[in-house]
Amino acid sequence: MLYARISGIASYVPDDILDNEMLSKMVDTNDEWITTRVGIKQRRILKQEGAGSSLLGSNAVKRLLENTGTAPEDIELLICATSNPDYRFPSTGSVIAHDCGLKNCYAYDIQAACAGFIVALEDAAAYVRSGLRKKVVVVAAEKMSSMVNYGDRSTCALFGDGAAAVLVEPTEERTGVIDAVFHVDGEGRDHLLMRGGGSVLPATHETIDAGDHYLFQDGRFVYKHAVTDMLTSTLDVAERNNLTMDDVDWLVPHQANLRIIEAVSSRAGIDPAKVLVNIEHYGNTSAASIPLCLDEYKDRLKKGDKIILTAFGAGFTWGAMYLIWDI
Secondary structure, three states: OOEEEEEEEEEEOOOOEEEHHHHHOOOOOOHHHHHHHHOOOEEEOOOOOOOOHHHHHHHHHHHHHHHHOOOHHHOOEEEEEOOOOOOOOOOHHHHHHHHOOOOOOEEEEEOOHHHHHHHHHHHHHHHHHHOOOOOEEEEEEEEHHHHOOOOOOOOOOOEOEEEEEEEEEEEOOOOEEEEEEEEEOHHHHHHEEOOOOOOOOOOOHHHHHOOOOOOEEOHHHHHHHHHHHHHHHHHHHHHHOOOOOOOOOEEEEOOOOHHHHHHHHHHHOOOHHHEOOOHHHHOEOHHHHHHHHHHHOOOOOOOOOEEEEEEEEOOOEEEEEEEEOOO
């Protein structure tokens, strides 16, 4: 029986920093207000003109190939998770594949909002376990600043730009991606979305003037559902695999809001020392947040560690994944 292991990981964030003091000069807010409510001190912003999410993703993938000693031509498939594609078409995955010289690679995008990385990772694991592909790259690339209204104090402090990528390969050991649970509830649509730019509201002067091309979030509604749904999916995937929270070595939640992270981990009954958090200096990077966090803490992770990843995003779409670390 084949399993799908993560054999390498890498990330990339832009150099430019937008900290809370800088943000307070743009909108009516301050460091204390932001820190106490969401736990964010700074976020990275891609300012390079004409650059989109693919630049972030390409840099992460190039680092991944270098770190793992993998030849670009050996990659067979690239799956890109993003809510901020370079274009409506072609896919951002195809742009990244071209930029990275993946000449023998098929590539496509998935859109599962902030849950995009774990959804794409399950897809990659299915390809590998089936024997269809042997080397699959999953990259989450998010230029969140492209959809943020920096005049909206309720959302502009939350988001940052970044990307991270993993290499998924087959193994006969019971390691890597073991199990996952996912859910979607379309009733959440109107509470977290970008109204303009799609086929329902194509871009017009009216949609631009109305601010329909910025992210909209009903914060209280989203908070309540994020806590409940990340918690229940975490407990569900643990129970399905006969794990207690004492058995789990690390919980890696989507880095949306420190209060959400603390509420989920506390109600799950897991030791706070086992919860990986980096929201303070990156903010919410949507699909990229979980792999960014894994990469930042990779020196702390050991082969055989039992890890639960959990995320919640627009759709609503949410879930949790159980994996065994194998790097």
